[in-house]
Amino acid sequence: MGQSASTQSAKPLFSSSSSRRAKPPHSTSSSSGASANRQPAAMAEGDAASPIAGASPARDNTSDLPDECLAIVFQFLGAGDRKRCSLVCRRWLAVEGQSRHRLALDARAALLEAAPTIFARFDAVSKLALKCDRRADSIGDEAIALIAVRCPNLTRLKLRACRAVTDAGMASVAKHCPGLRKLSVGSCRFGFSGIEAVVRGCALLEQLSIKRLRGLPDTFATGGAVVGAASLRSMCLKELYNGQCFAPLIAGSPNIKTLRLIRCTGDWDRLLEDIADKVPGIIEVHLEKLQVSDRGLAVLSSCNNLEILHLVKTPECTDAGLATVAERCHRLRKVHIDGWKTNRIGDEGLIVVARQCPNLQELVLIGVNPTARSLGLIASNCRNLERLALCSSDTFGDPEITCIASKCMSLKKLCIKGCPVSDQGMEALAEGCPKLVKVKVKKCRGVTPGCADWLMTRRVGMLAVNLDVIGPTEQQEASRESRILENNEQLIDQIGAVDLLPSSSNSRLPPWKTRMGFSTGENLVVSALRRWSRGGSNSNST
Incomplete structure (x- = not known):
């Protein structure tokens, strides 16, 4: 019955379709008839295409796929698509759960009740993130x-x-997860004992990141020998009060390659002596807003394998300390210096870097005032220099950029922000730096959009120029916002800590503050006006 009905309806549908194409498009009767018969036509065509008339619906061919292959397919999907696929059938639900290795959960107290069900489904999780809102009650030791x-x-x-997890909870982690390789904790309230339990119990631990840990005592005294981890490769301490209690742990881990100390209280010069003496193989050091002086840098210079050095807002470090490091660490590849406008690091230290570190590939100078005297030596001696950034420098002008353009043969990326360069200096890039592929210029009043267009034309499309000029309206807005931010130093620290570029001491507003949402509506208007002005200048030139 069903088959004959389909067959009978197929003939008039095809004829109706033919007659519809022959009639004018304004024919109301034919169009209404076509719309009424559109759905049966699709069914008829499907029946005609099927190899056997009246056959049952096609079977699900994915059922022939082994679970392992289906799991591989799921790995190529995003989180949202994986969730939707898990709703297709029970098999897909099971395979998706068993093949999920990464999981992020809201760590509120209610997770304790849901945890058995969740981890019964996701029983192969190897990477877990537990995050709780700071205003809510978090999971505790039981969970x-x-x-x-x-x-x-x-x-x-x-x-x-x-915040409800204590040292006992971390001891449970160490006991039941011996294969843990990476631990990152932030804004928790357990203390040194919890971290030490993980270090002792997880023999494969490689990366340890500790941020804003609130359970550290005001004073620290080791009751016994502090055991480090031979497997530990990376250590990060950030925003810790009395973070010096972890210095013995660092010194007891002889294979650490990366050490980051960011905004931790206390004098670190003496502790760095012990660390550098017992961990000589350090490759990367990041010191930010830390009480460390040239004495500490002199100690770090004993790490002959040092390749990456970040000195960010360490006002007690001078040219002498940087020179000491450069004279003994000839393998330096990346140097980031944020001088914080103190003028304590400048040409003298950079000249030693240029003479002693020929393998330098990346140099970032923020709030530092170099001249052509040091930059010329860096360009001549560091033949592998590929990335150069200069921000908020009062001395980096047209002579300096001309020097860079004529001598940096390997330079690929150049970033200039808040420096007194002009169109005349930028023109030197048209012929120099043959390998240059990207230039970023921000908040440089002397550089105009026309220069950027001309530069890209001269480089025959092989150079990308990202220009962010500052106009009169933006200058006024920047001054107003700068005054607002100066009254809230805490906000500056919170925002500036996550950005490479520091807050400028003058009235110009760095673009990261604009991206954080200050005066969004006015910034949109400024962007529109800038586009109109560019359009007007282009039309006038033609």
Whole structure:
């Protein structure tokens, strides 16, 4: 019956379609008839295309795929698509859960009740992030212990604002997750004992990041020998009060390659002596807003394998300390210096870097005032220099950029922000730096959009120029916002800590503050006016 009905309806549908194409498009009767018969036509065509008339609907060919292949397909999907695929059928739900290795959960107290069900489905999780809102009650030791038992294969764990977790909870993690390789904790309230338990119990631990840990005592005294981790490769301490209690742990881990100390209280010169003496193989050092002086840099110079050095807002470090490091660490590849407008690091230290570090590939100078005297030596001696950034420098002008253009043969990326360069200096890039592929110019009043267009034309499309000029309206807005921010130093620290470029001491507003949402509406108007002005200048030139 169904088959004959389909067959009978197919003939008039095809004829109706033919007659519809023959009639004028304003024919109302034919168009209404066509719309009424459109759905049966599709069904008829499907029946005609099927190899056997009246056959049952096509079977699901994905059922022939092994679970392993289906899991591989799921790995190419995003989080949202994976969730939707898990709703297709029970098999897909099971395969998706068993093949998910990365999981991020809201770590509120209610997670304790849901944890057994969640980890019964996701039983292969190896990377887990537990984040709680700072205004809510977080999970405690019972929940973290339950999760540790359910995730014995855990290799990465991130805890954020889990304030109810104590040292006992971290001991449970160490006991049930011996394969843990990476631990990152932030805004938690357990103390040194919890971290030490993980270091002792997880013999494969490679990366340890500790930020804003609130459970550290005011004074620290080791009750016994502090055991480090031979497997530890990277250590990061950020915004810790009395973070010096971790210095013995660092010194007890002889294979550390990366050390980051950011905004930790206390004098670190003496502690760096012990660290550098026992961990001589350090390759990367990041010191930011830290009480460290040339004495500490002299100690770090004993790490002959040092390749990456970041000195960010360390006002006690001078040219002498930088020179000491450069004279002994000839393998330096990346040097980032934020002088914080103190003028304590300048040409003298950079000249030693130029003479002693021929392998330099990346140089970032913020709030430093170099001249052509040091930059010329860097350009001549550091033949592998590929990335150069100069920000908020009062001395980097047209002579300096001309020097860079004529001598940096390997330079690929150049960033200039808030420097007194002009169109005349930028024109030197048209012929120099043959390997240059990208130039960023921000907040340089002397550089105009016309120069950027001309530069790209001269380089025959092989150079990308990102120009962000500052107009009169933006200058007024920048001055107003700068005055607002000066009254809130805490906000500056919170925002400036996550950006490479520091807050400028003058009235010009760095673009990252604009991106954070200050005066969004006015910035949109300024952008529109800038586009109109560019359009007007182009039309006038033609």
